[in-house]
Every structure is written in structure tokens, then in C-alpha cells.
Amino acid sequence: MKGKTAVVTGSTSGIGAAMAAAFAAEGANIVINGLGDIADIEKGRAYLEVEYSVPVIYHGADMTKPDEIQDLIRTAAGQFGSVDILVNNAGIQHTAPIEEFPVDKWNAVIAINLSAAFHGMRAVLPGMQKRGWGRIINVASAHGLVASVNKSA
Numbered sequence: 001m002k003g004k005t006a007v008v009t010g011s012t013s014g015i016g017a018a019m020a021a022a023f024a025a026e027g028a029n030i031v032i033n034g035l036g037d038i039a040d041i042e043k044g045r046a047y048l049e050v051e052y053s054v055p056v057i058y059h060g061a062d063m064t065k066p067d068e069i070q071d072l073i074r075t076a077a078g079q080f081g082s083v084d085i086l087v088n089n090a091g092i093q094h095t096a097p098i099e100e101f102p103v104d105k106w107n108a109v110i111a112i113n114l115s116a117a118f119h120g121m122r123a124v125l126p127g128m129q130k131r132g133w134g135r136i137i138n139v140a141s142a143h144g145l146v147a148s149v150n151k152s153a
Helices: 014-025 038-052 066-080 103-131
Strands: 005-008 029-032 056-058 085-088 135-138
Touching: 005 014, 005 066, 014 029, 014 038, 014 085, 029 038, 029 066, 038 056, 056 066, 066 103, 085 103, 103 135
Parallel strands: 005 029, 005 085, 029 056, 085 135
Antiparallel strands: none
């Protein structure tokens, strides 16, 4: 993966952080993105950079905002020359009966869990097509396949 660049959304903790580390271990340049305490994020970013001897940057794009997703991809390509791998991993959850499900929570879940992947793919595909190489990995929970009580979004 040396010379390739991986953008992993939702990678400041959990599965996303593990995926970013796996790509770093293979020599890829890494762009992490996600929520959390900025000091903790910087600690994780620096750890990846030192542990795997690869450049790692953090971009704080709000995955509910298409302009910020576009800037995430533009920044990654500007820093490293291209985005070769996009991992759409960012996701949130809210549970409530549908008649009580707050509209703002519905909109946030759909924006992050669904629309963010679309906007990320839309941003990286032209470069991948031009280079004739790229990988997009879309991560979903089990709820992408099987319904659960109070998880309508």
C-alpha cells in the first residue's frame, strides 16, 4: 500500500481506528476523520504516524455537511496527490419508537449513515477513474440488513 492514500471516516475510535491502523501497517498514507476530544485525536494520529512510519493527517469534516466532505477529499488529495481508498465508516445511532423519533435525529442518522457515503464516493470517483485504480469500502451495521425494534432510521 506504500504510496497509496486511505481516507477512513469515523476513524478516531472503534472499527474505523482499527481500519486506519491496518492500512497504516501496510504503508498507506492515512487521513483520519471523526469525533472526539481533539487532544485524544491528536494522540491517536501521532501514534499511527510513529508506530507505522507513515504520514497521518486529521480532518474534522462534519459528515452531515457535503461541503466539508468535499473539503476532506480535496485536502487528502492535495496533501498526498490522490485518494486511492475511501472507507465510509462514519455512523451514528438513535433509538426510539417511530412516532417519538425526533426529526433532527432522523436527519442526522440519514445524513451520516447514508448521504455521507454518497458524497464521499462522488468526490473520489473522478480521480479514481482518471488513474484507473481505486477502492471504496462502505461499512454498515447489521441493521443495514436486519431491522430491529426502535431503530427505524
